[in-house]
């Protein structure tokens with residue numbers, strides 16, 4: 001969990017640093033779509049897999065001692081697992097965001113259906129965020145217009 005958090009922080013820092021550099025390249029062309037946290041995590045995971053493959057090859061061809069091979073392999077596997085967990089966490093966060101966005105959209109639709117006069121104060125003009133009996137700004141009683 002702590003490792004995952006550390007990886008996440010490292011990734012977001014990396015994105016934070018790399019992102020402005022990339023956006024200079026594509027100046028005026030909108031945001032590059034592949035520079036997401038998930039995309040970055042996937043790219044790094046593929047690099048680790050590549051390294052693992054190379055390591056395997058070098059060990060098979062006798063270029064590397066078993067002891068080194070095993071310690072490097074453990075490191076790479078740990079890194080891959082960390083990146084995998086970070087990806088899953090980022091995916092979950094993305095889903096959470098989607099739920100919140102849907103909720104907000106639903107509330108907006110709901111609110112837009114309510115007659116505006118019902119919660120705009122006639123005394124001070126303040127737009128109360130909800131239909132209320134008294135103005136949240138000046139305390140005046142709101143005229144019961146827009147009957148249900």
Ligand SMILES: [Zn+2]
Nearest residue numbers: 121124135138
């Ligand atoms: Zn008012």
